Amino acid sequence: MRIAWLCPYPVHYFENELGYKIKRKTHPSSWIVNLSNELAKDDDIELHIITLSPYIKKDSLFNIKNIHYHLIKSFYKIPFLNLGLPGFIPFNYLTSFYFDKVKIDNVLKTIKPDLTHIHGIETKYGLSNYAVNKPHLITVQGISNIVNKNPDNYSMKKANKLELEIVLKYKYFGSRTEFADNYIKGVNNCSEIKFTPEAINEVYFNFIQKTLKPNIAFVGHIMERKGVEVLVEAVKILKKNYTDVFLSLIGSGEKVYTRRISDLIYNSGLQDNIKLLGFKNFNEIKSIYDKTSIFVLPTFIDNSPNSLLEAMASGLISIASNVGGIPSIIKDSENGFLFEAGNSKQLADIIQ
Numbered sequence: 001m002r003i004a005w006l007c008p009y010p011v012h013y014f015e016n017e018l019g020y021k022i023k024r025k026t027h028p029s030s031w032i033v034n035l036s037n038e039l040a041k042d043d044d045i046e047l048h049i050i051t052l053s054p055y056i057k058k059d060s061l062f063n064i065k066n067i068h069y070h071l072i073k074s075f076y077k078i079p080f081l082n083l084g085l086p087g088f089i090p091f092n093y094l095t096s097f098y099f100d101k102v103k104i105d106n107v108l109k110t111i112k113p114d115l116t117h118i119h120g121i122e123t124k125y126g127l128s129n130y131a132v133n134k135p136h137l138i139t140v141q142g143i144s145n146i147v148n149k150n151p152d153n154y155s156m157k158k159a160n161k162l163e164l165e166i167v168l169k170y171k172y173f174g175s176r177t178e179f180a181d182n183y184i185k186g187v188n189n190c191s192e193i194k195f196t197p198e199a200i201n202e203v204y205f206n207f208i209q210k211t212l213k214p215n216i217a218f219v220g221h222i223m224e225r226k227g228v229e230v231l232v233e234a235v236k237i238l239k240k241n242y243t244d245v246f247l248s249l250i251g252s253g254e255k256v257y258t259r260r261i262s263d264l265i266y267n268s269g270l271q272d273n274i275k276l277l278g279f280k281n282f283n284e285i286k287s288i289y290d291k292t293s294i295f296v297l298p299t300f301i302d303n304s305p306n307s308l309l310e311a312m313a314s315g316l317i318s319i320a321s322n323v324g325g326i327p328s329i330i331k332d333s334e335n336g337f338l339f340e341a342g343n344s345k346q347l348a349d350i351i352q
Contacts, residue, residue: 050125
């Protein structure tokens with residue numbers, strides 16, 4: 001069976017094959033990498049991964065461990081800036097990613113897959129027209145129209161509009177949460193939804209018995225939407241009774257916001273209790289989990305966060321905001337704990 005994936009695969013993994021350094025690391029997309037590695041073990045599957053990136057120098061095609069990778073240089077620059085037009089024009093959104101869409105569909109016409117699997121309704125990959133009337137599956141990752149509910153710029157408004165167009169034109173969807181199911185059905189009542197759980201790296205299932213030390217971990221993008229400040233405030237409350245409470249903040253983020261968090265930690269007198277560790281790979285994260293008792297995801301909105309699933313697989317006591325798709329993952333007081341988003345006092349009480 002020949003399967004084509006349209007997905008945001010992390011191209012910085014291919015620096016050896018490309019022969020040059022990728023100037024910017026993108027999201028690790030662990031669920032995509034994990035599942036592709038498993039499918040590659042099946043000799044009856046011919047897997048083609050098509051991914052767009054503005055950070056590669058040219059289109060590239062190569063095969064690694066039974067997977068065919070089609071790296072496409074994404075069109076994102078305006079070719080006539082010398083005519084005096086400003087460089088910040090969102091040309092891709094103005095053209096609805098026309099040039100990327102043409103490139104993707106040309107590759108698909110060459111591959112002629114038995115099934116096209118599109119990862120993400122909020123990504124430009126769903127704009128492809130090739131698979132609309134052919135066997136397809138489009139799985140839900142994030143939901144732009146909910147995460148960016150009141151967009152304040154053209155690009156976000158256009159992204160929301162394009163997402164609605166994508167949901168309306170496809171029929172077969174993959175979802176893991178009631179939250180995502182309701183969104184898809186609310187936009188496209190002719191859709192058919194299949195339950196499609198994410199693939200978790202096997203390293204997280206190597207369970208190590210924890211001791212109840214006051215060690216806490218957060219993994220995710222260091223950004224306001226993830227509720228990092230709520231967690232810092234909870235640690236501040238906990239320190240009154242647990243002077244040795246320790247929080248590992250794992251993940252990267254924009255410099256302005258990470259500086260804001262760093263200043264908050266310092267001004268709260270928590271330098272010895274909270275460390276910003278930056279980006280870590282899955283082996284490094286698991287090593288930290290082995291010395292950790294509790295995982296907290298204080299997000300204000302998420303569909304099906306892999307960081308939460310990985311923490312649960314690792315045997316951590318998991319606490320998360322009662323928002324989005326999280327109630328489809330955590331059943332309160334059964335396999336974890338839910339708290340009201342933004343309520344640092346309630347979060348501190350649950351940790352205690």
